[in-house]
Amino acid sequence: MNGVNIGVLAVQGDVAENVLATQMALEDLGIIGTVNEVKTPEQISDIDGLIIPGGESTVIGTLSMVNGALKKIKEKIANGMPVFGICAGMILLSKKAKDRVVGEMDQPLLDFLDVKIERNAFGRQQDSFESEISLEKIGISKFPGVFIRAPSIIESGKNVEVLSKFNEKIVAVKQGNIVGTSFHPELTGDLSLHKYFVNLVKTKH
Amino acid sequence: MIPLAGDLNDAKGIIKENIGSFGTKRGTSTLKRGFAHMLKNGVVMDVTTVEQAQIAEDAGSVAVMVLDKLPSDVRKAGGVARTASIRIIQEIMDSVTIPVMAKCRIGHVYEAMVLQETNVDMIDESEVLTPADETRHVWKWDFTTPFVNGARNLGEALRRIEEGAAMIRTKGEPGTGNVAEAVIHIKNVNNELRRIKSIYDDGDHQDLISIARDLKVSYTLVEQTASLGRLPVVNFAAGGISTPADAAYLMKLGCDGIFVGSGIFKSDDAKERAQAIVLATTFWEDPNKVKEAQKMIDERQSMLGLDTKNLELRMQERGSTA
Numbered sequence: 001m002n003g004v005n006i007g008v009l010a011v012q013g014d015v016a017e018n019v020l021a022t023q024m025a026l027e028d029l030g031i032i033g034t035v036n037e038v039k040t041p042e043q044i045s046d047i048d049g050l051i052i053p054g055g056e057s058t059v060i061g062t063l064s065m066v067n068g069a070l071k072k073i074k075e076k077i078a079n080g081m082p083v084f085g086i087c088a089g090m091i092l093l094s095k096k097a098k099d100r101v102v103g104e105m106d107q108p109l110l111d112f113l114d115v116k117i118e119r120n121a122f123g124r125q126q127d128s129f130e131s132e133i134s135l136e137k138i139g140i141s142k143f144p145g146v147f148i149r150a151p152s153i154i155e156s157g158k159n160v161e162v163l164s165k166f167n168e169k170i171v172a173v174k175q176g177n178i179v180g181t182s183f184h185p186e187l188t189g190d191l192s193l194h195k196y197f198v199n200l201v202k203t204k205h
Numbered sequence: 206m207i208p209l210a211g212d213l214n215d216a217k218g219i220i221k222e223n224i225g226s227f228g229t230k231r232g233t234s235t236l237k238r239g240f241a242h243m244l245k246n247g248v249v250m251d252v253t254t255v256e257q258a259q260i261a262e263d264a265g266s267v268a269v270m271v272l273d274k275l276p277s278d279v280r281k282a283g284g285v286a287r288t289a290s291i292r293i294i295q296e297i298m299d300s301v302t303i304p305v306m307a308k309c310r311i312g313h314v315y316e317a318m319v320l321q322e323t324n325v326d327m328i329d330e331s332e333v334l335t336p337a338d339e340t341r342h343v344w345k346w347d348f349t350t351p352f353v354n355g356a357r358n359l360g361e362a363l364r365r366i367e368e369g370a371a372m373i374r375t376k377g378e379p380g381t382g383n384v385a386e387a388v389i390h391i392k393n394v395n396n397e398l399r400r401i402k403s404i405y406d407d408g409d410h411q412d413l414i415s416i417a418r419d420l421k422v423s424y425t426l427v428e429q430t431a432s433l434g435r436l437p438v439v440n441f442a443a444g445g446i447s448t449p450a451d452a453a454y455l456m457k458l459g460c461d462g463i464f465v466g467s468g469i470f471k472s473d474d475a476k477e478r479a480q481a482i483v484l485a486t487t488f489w490e491d492p493n494k495v496k497e498a499q500k501m502i503d504e505r506q507s508m509l510g511l512d513t514k515n516l517e518l519r520m521q522e523r524g525s526t527a
Binding site: 010011012013014015016017039054055056058059062063066067087088099101102105119120123124125126127128129130131132133146148149166167168184187188 | 229236247262267304327
Protein backbone atom coordinates (compact mmCIF):
# COMPACT_ATOMS: atom_id res chain seq x y z
CA MET A 1 0.00 0.00 0.00
CA ASN A 2 1.22 3.52 -0.78
CA GLY A 3 1.86 6.13 1.89
CA VAL A 4 -0.89 8.37 3.22
CA ASN A 5 -1.76 11.48 1.27
CA ILE A 6 -2.85 14.36 3.49
CA GLY A 7 -4.23 17.59 2.04
CA VAL A 8 -4.39 21.05 3.56
CA LEU A 9 -7.22 23.11 2.08
CA ALA A 10 -5.41 26.03 0.44
CA VAL A 11 -8.13 28.58 -0.19
CA GLN A 12 -7.29 31.13 2.49
CA GLY A 13 -5.60 31.23 5.89
CA ASP A 14 -2.54 29.67 7.50
CA VAL A 15 -1.98 26.83 5.04
CA ALA A 16 1.82 26.64 4.99
CA GLU A 17 2.04 26.31 8.79
CA ASN A 18 -0.22 23.24 8.68
CA VAL A 19 1.69 21.68 5.80
CA LEU A 20 4.90 22.06 7.79
CA ALA A 21 3.44 20.73 11.05
CA THR A 22 1.93 17.71 9.26
CA GLN A 23 5.17 16.94 7.43
CA MET A 24 7.04 17.07 10.74
CA ALA A 25 4.41 14.87 12.38
CA LEU A 26 4.76 12.23 9.61
CA GLU A 27 8.52 12.32 9.94
CA ASP A 28 8.44 12.03 13.75
CA LEU A 29 6.06 9.07 13.58
CA GLY A 30 8.04 7.42 10.80
CA ILE A 31 4.92 7.17 8.65
CA ILE A 32 5.43 7.28 4.91
CA GLY A 33 3.24 9.86 3.24
CA THR A 34 2.91 13.20 1.52
CA VAL A 35 1.33 16.48 2.48
CA ASN A 36 -0.06 18.73 -0.24
CA GLU A 37 -1.90 21.99 -0.53
CA VAL A 38 -5.25 21.21 -2.16
CA LYS A 39 -7.65 23.63 -3.79
CA THR A 40 -9.42 21.98 -6.73
CA PRO A 41 -11.96 19.11 -6.62
CA GLU A 42 -9.45 16.95 -8.55
CA GLN A 43 -6.73 17.49 -5.94
CA ILE A 44 -9.20 16.80 -3.14
CA SER A 45 -10.38 13.54 -4.70
CA ASP A 46 -6.88 12.07 -4.27
CA ILE A 47 -6.42 12.64 -0.55
CA ASP A 48 -6.84 10.29 2.45
CA GLY A 49 -7.24 13.03 5.05
CA LEU A 50 -7.88 16.78 5.05
CA ILE A 51 -6.94 19.68 7.30
CA ILE A 52 -9.10 22.79 7.03
CA PRO A 53 -6.86 25.51 8.45
CA GLY A 54 -7.48 28.71 10.34
CA GLY A 55 -8.52 31.82 8.46
CA GLU A 56 -11.84 33.55 7.93
CA SER A 57 -14.61 30.95 7.80
CA THR A 58 -16.87 33.12 5.63
CA VAL A 59 -14.10 33.52 3.05
CA ILE A 60 -12.96 29.88 3.00
CA GLY A 61 -16.58 28.70 2.76
CA THR A 62 -17.68 31.08 0.03
CA LEU A 63 -14.59 30.58 -2.14
CA SER A 64 -14.57 26.77 -1.82
CA MET A 65 -18.10 26.85 -3.15
CA VAL A 66 -17.03 28.81 -6.22
CA ASN A 67 -14.83 26.05 -7.68
CA GLY A 68 -16.75 23.03 -6.43
CA ALA A 69 -14.20 22.14 -3.73
CA LEU A 70 -16.81 22.28 -0.96
CA LYS A 71 -19.02 19.72 -2.70
CA LYS A 72 -16.10 17.35 -3.15
CA ILE A 73 -15.03 17.73 0.49
CA LYS A 74 -18.58 16.93 1.58
CA GLU A 75 -18.61 13.79 -0.51
CA LYS A 76 -15.26 12.62 0.87
CA ILE A 77 -16.21 13.24 4.51
CA ALA A 78 -19.53 11.43 3.99
CA ASN A 79 -17.44 8.47 2.79
CA GLY A 80 -15.43 8.48 6.01
CA MET A 81 -12.35 10.58 5.16
CA PRO A 82 -10.78 11.91 8.39
CA VAL A 83 -10.83 15.67 8.61
CA PHE A 84 -9.29 18.12 11.07
CA GLY A 85 -10.87 21.57 11.30
CA ILE A 86 -8.93 24.30 13.05
CA CYS A 87 -10.73 27.44 14.22
CA ALA A 88 -12.36 28.60 10.96
CA GLY A 89 -12.07 24.97 9.78
CA MET A 90 -14.09 23.75 12.77
CA ILE A 91 -16.75 26.38 12.05
CA LEU A 92 -17.01 25.12 8.46
CA LEU A 93 -17.46 21.51 9.61
CA SER A 94 -20.31 22.40 11.96
CA LYS A 95 -24.07 22.35 11.45
CA LYS A 96 -24.81 25.78 12.94
CA ALA A 97 -22.89 29.00 13.61
CA LYS A 98 -23.73 32.33 15.15
CA ASP A 99 -21.60 35.37 15.83
CA ARG A 100 -21.29 36.71 19.38
CA VAL A 101 -22.11 40.28 18.30
CA VAL A 102 -23.81 40.07 14.90
CA GLY A 103 -25.98 37.01 15.71
CA GLU A 104 -27.22 34.16 13.48
CA MET A 105 -25.07 33.61 10.40
CA ASP A 106 -26.07 32.57 6.94
CA GLN A 107 -22.71 31.28 5.74
CA PRO A 108 -21.83 28.11 3.81
CA LEU A 109 -21.18 25.22 6.22
CA LEU A 110 -20.32 21.56 5.61
CA ASP A 111 -23.02 20.44 8.03
CA PHE A 112 -21.29 17.40 9.63
CA LEU A 113 -20.24 18.25 13.16
CA ASP A 114 -23.37 18.15 15.32
CA VAL A 115 -22.61 21.33 17.23
CA LYS A 116 -23.65 24.94 17.39
CA ILE A 117 -20.68 27.28 17.25
CA GLU A 118 -20.35 30.74 18.63
CA ARG A 119 -17.94 32.71 16.48
CA ASN A 120 -15.55 35.15 18.18
CA ALA A 121 -16.72 33.63 21.48
CA PHE A 122 -13.87 35.09 23.53
CA GLY A 123 -14.03 38.57 22.00
CA ARG A 124 -12.00 40.46 19.44
CA GLN A 125 -8.25 40.27 18.72
CA GLN A 126 -7.24 42.06 21.92
CA ASP A 127 -8.87 39.19 23.86
CA SER A 128 -6.98 36.53 21.90
CA PHE A 129 -4.96 34.51 24.39
CA GLU A 130 -2.50 31.74 25.06
CA SER A 131 -3.19 29.21 27.78
CA GLU A 132 -2.19 25.68 28.65
CA ILE A 133 -5.06 23.27 28.12
CA SER A 134 -5.45 19.51 28.23
CA LEU A 135 -6.90 16.81 25.95
CA GLU A 136 -6.68 13.85 28.36
CA LYS A 137 -9.10 11.68 26.37
CA ILE A 138 -6.66 11.41 23.49
CA GLY A 139 -3.61 11.15 25.70
CA ILE A 140 -2.42 14.75 25.49
CA SER A 141 -2.22 15.99 29.08
CA LYS A 142 -0.73 19.38 28.33
CA PHE A 143 -1.07 21.45 25.18
CA PRO A 144 -0.18 25.09 24.44
CA GLY A 145 -3.52 26.58 23.37
CA VAL A 146 -3.24 29.55 21.00
CA PHE A 147 -6.70 31.11 20.70
CA ILE A 148 -7.05 33.84 18.04
CA ARG A 149 -10.51 35.43 17.78
CA ALA A 150 -11.49 31.90 18.59
CA PRO A 151 -14.90 30.25 18.37
CA SER A 152 -16.34 27.95 21.03
CA ILE A 153 -19.01 25.26 21.00
CA ILE A 154 -22.21 26.22 22.78
CA GLU A 155 -24.33 23.13 22.02
CA SER A 156 -23.22 19.64 21.08
CA GLY A 157 -25.10 16.49 20.04
CA LYS A 158 -24.77 13.12 21.77
CA ASN A 159 -22.38 11.71 19.15
CA VAL A 160 -19.92 14.49 19.85
CA GLU A 161 -17.09 13.69 22.21
CA VAL A 162 -15.74 16.71 24.10
CA LEU A 163 -11.93 16.59 24.08
CA SER A 164 -11.13 19.82 25.86
CA LYS A 165 -12.66 22.73 27.72
CA PHE A 166 -11.28 26.13 28.61
CA ASN A 167 -13.03 27.65 31.61
CA GLU A 168 -16.23 25.64 30.95
CA LYS A 169 -16.25 26.48 27.23
CA ILE A 170 -15.85 23.56 24.80
CA VAL A 171 -12.75 24.14 22.64
CA ALA A 172 -11.98 20.71 21.10
CA VAL A 173 -14.30 17.94 19.89
CA LYS A 174 -14.37 14.67 17.99
CA GLN A 175 -17.21 13.01 16.13
CA GLY A 176 -16.21 9.82 14.32
CA ASN A 177 -13.36 10.79 11.99
CA ILE A 178 -13.94 14.51 12.43
CA VAL A 179 -11.73 16.48 14.82
CA GLY A 180 -12.19 20.17 15.56
CA THR A 181 -10.29 22.66 17.70
CA SER A 182 -10.91 26.33 18.54
CA PHE A 183 -7.18 26.87 18.93
CA HIS A 184 -4.18 26.72 16.56
CA PRO A 185 -1.76 23.80 17.11
CA GLU A 186 0.05 24.72 13.85
CA LEU A 187 1.30 27.98 15.38
CA THR A 188 3.05 26.20 18.24
CA GLY A 189 6.05 23.89 18.19
CA ASP A 190 3.90 21.08 19.68
CA LEU A 191 3.11 18.42 17.09
CA SER A 192 0.99 16.12 19.26
CA LEU A 193 -2.38 17.05 17.75
CA HIS A 194 -1.08 16.82 14.18
CA LYS A 195 0.40 13.43 15.11
CA TYR A 196 -2.95 12.35 16.52
CA PHE A 197 -4.63 13.30 13.24
CA VAL A 198 -1.96 11.64 11.10
CA ASN A 199 -2.51 8.42 13.07
CA LEU A 200 -6.26 8.70 12.51
CA VAL A 201 -5.67 8.98 8.75
CA LYS A 202 -3.19 6.10 8.84
CA THR A 203 -5.64 3.81 10.70
CA LYS A 204 -8.39 4.62 8.24
CA HIS A 205 -6.06 4.21 5.24
CA MET B 206 4.95 27.75 12.93
CA ILE B 207 5.55 31.45 13.39
CA PRO B 208 9.12 32.65 13.03
CA LEU B 209 9.74 34.83 16.05
CA ALA B 210 12.66 36.95 14.89
CA GLY B 211 12.76 40.23 16.78
CA ASP B 212 10.53 38.99 19.61
CA LEU B 213 10.44 41.06 22.81
CA ASN B 214 9.44 38.82 25.71
CA ASP B 215 8.93 41.44 28.40
CA ALA B 216 6.88 43.80 26.21
CA LYS B 217 4.42 46.03 28.07
CA GLY B 218 1.65 44.99 25.69
CA ILE B 219 1.70 41.45 27.09
CA ILE B 220 -1.01 41.02 29.75
CA LYS B 221 -1.02 38.05 32.10
CA GLU B 222 -4.18 37.16 33.96
CA ASN B 223 -6.06 34.19 35.37
CA ILE B 224 -9.37 33.19 33.84
CA GLY B 225 -10.99 30.61 36.12
CA SER B 226 -8.23 28.14 36.93
CA PHE B 227 -6.33 28.96 33.73
CA GLY B 228 -3.31 31.22 33.51
CA THR B 229 -3.49 33.23 30.27
CA LYS B 230 -1.36 35.65 28.29
CA ARG B 231 -2.61 38.23 25.79
CA GLY B 232 -0.70 40.43 23.36
CA THR B 233 2.19 38.00 22.75
CA SER B 234 4.04 37.94 19.43
CA THR B 235 2.51 34.55 18.63
CA LEU B 236 -0.99 36.02 19.00
CA LYS B 237 -0.24 39.26 17.17
CA ARG B 238 1.65 37.69 14.28
CA GLY B 239 -0.68 34.69 14.36
CA PHE B 240 -3.62 37.00 13.73
CA ALA B 241 -1.89 38.25 10.57
CA HIS B 242 -1.21 34.64 9.51
CA MET B 243 -4.98 34.01 9.51
CA LEU B 244 -5.41 36.77 6.91
CA LYS B 245 -3.06 35.15 4.40
CA ASN B 246 -4.24 34.76 0.83
CA GLY B 247 -6.97 37.25 1.55
CA VAL B 248 -8.02 40.77 0.64
CA VAL B 249 -8.38 43.63 3.14
CA MET B 250 -10.58 46.44 1.83
CA ASP B 251 -10.60 50.14 2.76
CA VAL B 252 -14.08 51.28 3.78
CA THR B 253 -15.59 54.52 5.07
CA THR B 254 -19.18 53.44 5.85
CA VAL B 255 -21.19 50.49 7.23
CA GLU B 256 -22.64 49.86 3.74
CA GLN B 257 -19.18 49.57 2.21
CA ALA B 258 -18.07 47.26 5.04
CA GLN B 259 -21.00 44.96 4.33
CA ILE B 260 -20.25 44.92 0.61
CA ALA B 261 -16.65 44.03 1.48
CA GLU B 262 -17.69 41.20 3.82
CA ASP B 263 -20.20 39.79 1.31
CA ALA B 264 -17.54 39.89 -1.41
CA GLY B 265 -15.28 37.67 0.72
CA SER B 266 -12.78 40.12 2.14
CA VAL B 267 -10.82 38.83 5.19
CA ALA B 268 -10.98 42.14 7.04
CA VAL B 269 -11.92 45.78 6.53
CA MET B 270 -9.85 48.90 7.16
CA VAL B 271 -11.85 51.89 8.35
CA LEU B 272 -10.84 55.36 7.15
CA ASP B 273 -12.42 58.78 7.30
CA LYS B 274 -11.71 59.29 3.59
CA LEU B 275 -10.45 56.90 0.93
CA PRO B 276 -6.81 57.63 0.03
CA SER B 277 -7.67 59.27 -3.31
CA ASP B 278 -10.02 61.67 -1.47
CA VAL B 279 -7.31 62.36 1.12
CA ARG B 280 -5.11 63.33 -1.80
CA LYS B 281 -7.77 65.66 -3.24
CA ALA B 282 -8.88 67.20 0.06
CA GLY B 283 -5.41 68.16 1.29
CA GLY B 284 -5.31 69.44 4.87
CA VAL B 285 -4.61 67.09 7.76
CA ALA B 286 -5.81 63.49 7.51
CA ARG B 287 -6.52 61.92 10.91
CA THR B 288 -7.92 58.66 12.28
CA ALA B 289 -11.58 57.89 11.44
CA SER B 290 -14.54 58.78 13.68
CA ILE B 291 -14.75 56.32 16.56
CA ARG B 292 -18.54 56.19 16.19
CA ILE B 293 -18.23 54.93 12.60
CA ILE B 294 -15.54 52.41 13.54
CA GLN B 295 -17.82 51.05 16.29
CA GLU B 296 -20.84 50.86 13.98
CA ILE B 297 -18.79 48.85 11.52
CA MET B 298 -17.49 46.58 14.31
CA ASP B 299 -21.10 45.87 15.28
CA SER B 300 -22.22 45.04 11.75
CA VAL B 301 -19.59 42.67 10.29
CA THR B 302 -18.08 39.44 11.67
CA ILE B 303 -14.70 39.78 9.95
CA PRO B 304 -11.85 41.67 11.68
CA VAL B 305 -11.97 45.47 11.66
CA MET B 306 -8.77 47.51 11.35
CA ALA B 307 -8.27 51.27 11.52
CA LYS B 308 -5.46 53.67 10.70
CA CYS B 309 -3.59 55.99 13.04
CA ARG B 310 -1.09 58.69 12.07
CA ILE B 311 2.59 57.74 12.02
CA GLY B 312 4.06 58.29 15.49
CA HIS B 313 0.72 59.34 17.01
CA VAL B 314 0.87 57.23 20.17
CA TYR B 315 -2.44 58.51 21.49
CA GLU B 316 -4.47 57.98 18.33
CA ALA B 317 -3.15 54.42 18.52
CA MET B 318 -4.18 54.12 22.20
CA VAL B 319 -7.67 55.40 21.35
CA LEU B 320 -7.95 52.74 18.63
CA GLN B 321 -6.80 50.06 21.08
CA GLU B 322 -9.44 51.20 23.57
CA THR B 323 -12.01 51.06 20.77
CA ASN B 324 -10.99 47.40 20.46
CA VAL B 325 -10.20 47.31 16.74
CA ASP B 326 -8.51 44.07 15.70
CA MET B 327 -5.43 45.66 14.14
CA ILE B 328 -3.97 49.18 13.91
CA ASP B 329 -2.38 50.44 10.69
CA GLU B 330 0.24 53.11 11.43
CA SER B 331 -0.22 54.62 8.03
CA GLU B 332 1.44 57.10 5.68
CA VAL B 333 -2.00 57.76 4.14
CA LEU B 334 -2.71 59.96 7.17
CA THR B 335 -0.65 63.05 7.97
CA PRO B 336 2.32 61.97 10.14
CA ALA B 337 2.39 63.22 13.73
CA ASP B 338 6.05 62.32 14.32
CA GLU B 339 8.15 61.32 11.35
CA THR B 340 11.28 60.72 13.38
CA ARG B 341 9.82 58.17 15.75
CA HIS B 342 7.12 55.65 14.96
CA VAL B 343 4.86 54.22 17.65
CA TRP B 344 6.69 51.73 19.91
CA LYS B 345 4.30 48.93 19.14
CA TRP B 346 5.55 46.51 21.82
CA ASP B 347 3.61 48.66 24.33
CA PHE B 348 0.31 47.61 22.72
CA THR B 349 -1.79 44.46 23.11
CA THR B 350 -3.42 45.13 19.73
CA PRO B 351 -1.26 44.12 16.74
CA PHE B 352 0.03 46.68 14.22
CA VAL B 353 0.64 46.66 10.48
CA ASN B 354 3.12 49.12 8.96
CA GLY B 355 4.03 50.16 5.44
CA ALA B 356 7.51 49.68 3.96
CA ARG B 357 9.22 50.41 0.65
CA ASN B 358 12.30 48.30 1.22
CA LEU B 359 13.86 45.76 3.57
CA GLY B 360 15.35 48.37 5.91
CA GLU B 361 12.00 50.06 6.54
CA ALA B 362 10.30 46.69 7.00
CA LEU B 363 12.86 45.48 9.55
CA ARG B 364 12.87 48.78 11.44
CA ARG B 365 9.09 48.54 11.80
CA ILE B 366 9.34 44.89 12.92
CA GLU B 367 11.96 45.90 15.47
CA GLU B 368 9.46 48.46 16.82
CA GLY B 369 6.93 45.65 17.19
CA ALA B 370 4.94 45.57 13.92
CA ALA B 371 3.18 42.19 13.57
CA MET B 372 2.63 42.57 9.84
CA ILE B 373 4.12 44.54 6.94
CA ARG B 374 2.59 45.84 3.74
CA THR B 375 4.24 47.55 0.83
CA LYS B 376 3.50 51.26 0.72
CA GLY B 377 2.96 51.64 -3.00
CA GLU B 378 1.59 55.09 -3.77
CA PRO B 379 -1.84 55.24 -2.12
CA GLY B 380 -4.87 56.76 -3.81
CA THR B 381 -3.40 56.79 -7.30
CA GLY B 382 -5.02 53.69 -8.81
CA ASN B 383 -1.51 52.98 -10.10
CA VAL B 384 0.09 49.71 -9.04
CA ALA B 385 3.58 50.60 -10.31
CA GLU B 386 5.03 51.73 -6.98
CA ALA B 387 3.73 48.67 -5.09
CA VAL B 388 5.39 46.47 -7.71
CA ILE B 389 8.71 48.30 -7.23
CA HIS B 390 8.48 48.03 -3.44
CA ILE B 391 7.82 44.31 -3.35
CA LYS B 392 10.60 43.69 -5.86
CA ASN B 393 12.96 45.80 -3.73
CA VAL B 394 12.16 43.76 -0.63
CA ASN B 395 12.47 40.44 -2.50
CA ASN B 396 15.81 41.38 -4.05
CA GLU B 397 17.25 42.48 -0.74
CA LEU B 398 16.02 39.28 0.94
CA ARG B 399 17.67 37.17 -1.75
CA ARG B 400 20.88 39.07 -1.25
CA ILE B 401 21.06 38.69 2.53
CA LYS B 402 20.03 35.03 2.28
CA SER B 403 22.96 34.29 -0.01
CA ILE B 404 25.33 36.20 2.29
CA TYR B 405 23.98 34.19 5.22
CA ASP B 406 24.43 30.94 3.31
CA ASP B 407 28.03 31.93 2.62
CA GLY B 408 28.54 32.46 6.36
CA ASP B 409 29.83 36.02 5.83
CA HIS B 410 29.01 37.60 9.20
CA GLN B 411 31.13 40.65 8.52
CA ASP B 412 28.99 41.54 5.52
CA LEU B 413 25.78 40.94 7.51
CA ILE B 414 27.00 43.31 10.23
CA SER B 415 27.67 46.01 7.68
CA ILE B 416 24.17 45.45 6.20
CA ALA B 417 22.63 45.77 9.67
CA ARG B 418 24.45 49.11 10.05
CA ASP B 419 23.22 50.30 6.63
CA LEU B 420 19.65 49.30 7.39
CA LYS B 421 19.82 50.76 10.92
CA VAL B 422 18.51 47.60 12.61
CA SER B 423 19.98 45.11 15.05
CA TYR B 424 22.32 42.44 13.77
CA THR B 425 20.19 39.71 15.39
CA LEU B 426 17.14 40.69 13.35
CA VAL B 427 19.13 40.83 10.10
CA GLU B 428 20.69 37.45 10.82
CA GLN B 429 17.36 35.82 11.65
CA THR B 430 15.67 37.29 8.58
CA ALA B 431 18.58 36.22 6.38
CA SER B 432 18.33 32.67 7.70
CA LEU B 433 14.61 32.57 6.87
CA GLY B 434 15.03 34.17 3.44
CA ARG B 435 11.74 36.00 3.95
CA LEU B 436 10.30 38.65 6.26
CA PRO B 437 9.62 37.12 9.69
CA VAL B 438 6.05 38.48 9.56
CA VAL B 439 3.22 38.27 7.03
CA ASN B 440 3.72 40.67 4.11
CA PHE B 441 0.82 42.08 2.09
CA ALA B 442 0.80 44.32 -0.99
CA ALA B 443 -0.86 47.73 -0.88
CA GLY B 444 -1.05 50.96 -2.82
CA GLY B 445 -2.78 51.51 -6.14
CA ILE B 446 -4.33 48.06 -6.66
CA SER B 447 -7.42 48.58 -8.86
CA THR B 448 -8.13 45.45 -10.88
CA PRO B 449 -8.18 41.66 -10.39
CA ALA B 450 -5.09 41.39 -12.59
CA ASP B 451 -3.25 43.89 -10.34
CA ALA B 452 -4.04 41.72 -7.32
CA ALA B 453 -3.02 38.47 -9.03
CA TYR B 454 0.26 40.03 -10.21
CA LEU B 455 1.22 41.04 -6.67
CA MET B 456 0.36 37.57 -5.37
CA LYS B 457 2.61 36.14 -8.06
CA LEU B 458 5.43 38.40 -6.86
CA GLY B 459 5.24 36.60 -3.51
CA CYS B 460 2.93 38.75 -1.39
CA ASP B 461 0.90 36.95 1.29
CA GLY B 462 -2.25 38.95 0.49
CA ILE B 463 -3.66 42.25 -0.70
CA PHE B 464 -4.90 45.56 0.68
CA VAL B 465 -7.19 47.48 -1.66
CA GLY B 466 -7.69 51.15 -0.93
CA SER B 467 -9.47 53.46 -3.32
CA GLY B 468 -9.50 50.88 -6.14
CA ILE B 469 -12.85 49.36 -5.17
CA PHE B 470 -15.02 52.10 -3.76
CA LYS B 471 -13.71 54.76 -6.16
CA SER B 472 -14.74 52.61 -9.11
CA ASP B 473 -18.26 52.64 -10.54
CA ASP B 474 -18.73 48.89 -10.16
CA ALA B 475 -17.68 48.42 -6.52
CA LYS B 476 -19.69 45.28 -5.74
CA GLU B 477 -18.54 43.26 -8.76
CA ARG B 478 -15.00 44.59 -8.46
CA ALA B 479 -14.77 43.63 -4.78
CA GLN B 480 -15.79 40.05 -5.62
CA ALA B 481 -13.55 39.93 -8.68
CA ILE B 482 -10.46 41.07 -6.75
CA VAL B 483 -11.10 38.43 -4.06
CA LEU B 484 -11.45 35.72 -6.72
CA ALA B 485 -8.26 36.78 -8.48
CA THR B 486 -6.35 36.81 -5.18
CA THR B 487 -7.56 33.33 -4.20
CA PHE B 488 -7.05 31.73 -7.59
CA TRP B 489 -4.05 33.79 -8.80
CA GLU B 490 -2.17 30.67 -9.88
CA ASP B 491 -4.85 29.92 -12.48
CA PRO B 492 -4.76 32.53 -15.31
CA ASN B 493 -8.11 31.34 -16.60
CA LYS B 494 -9.78 32.09 -13.24
CA VAL B 495 -8.10 35.51 -13.16
CA LYS B 496 -9.45 36.15 -16.65
CA GLU B 497 -12.95 35.23 -15.42
CA ALA B 498 -12.46 37.67 -12.53
CA GLN B 499 -11.18 40.39 -14.85
CA LYS B 500 -14.25 39.82 -17.04
CA MET B 501 -16.50 40.71 -14.09
CA ILE B 502 -15.27 44.30 -14.17
CA ASP B 503 -15.48 46.96 -16.85
CA GLU B 504 -12.30 48.95 -17.48
CA ARG B 505 -14.43 52.00 -18.25
CA GLN B 506 -15.59 51.84 -14.62
CA SER B 507 -12.07 51.70 -13.13
CA MET B 508 -10.87 54.74 -11.25
CA LEU B 509 -8.96 57.00 -13.64
CA GLY B 510 -5.67 56.80 -11.79
CA LEU B 511 -2.62 59.03 -11.68
CA ASP B 512 0.87 58.97 -13.07
CA THR B 513 3.08 58.52 -10.01
CA LYS B 514 6.02 60.47 -11.47
CA ASN B 515 4.66 64.02 -11.05
CA LEU B 516 2.71 63.85 -7.81
CA GLU B 517 2.67 66.85 -5.49
CA LEU B 518 2.29 64.55 -2.49
CA ARG B 519 4.30 61.33 -2.28
CA MET B 520 2.75 59.58 0.71
CA GLN B 521 5.25 56.74 0.50
CA GLU B 522 8.10 59.01 1.61
CA ARG B 523 6.42 59.76 4.94
CA GLY B 524 8.32 58.24 7.85
CA SER B 525 10.56 56.22 5.54
CA THR B 526 13.92 57.44 6.83
CA ALA B 527 13.11 56.84 10.50
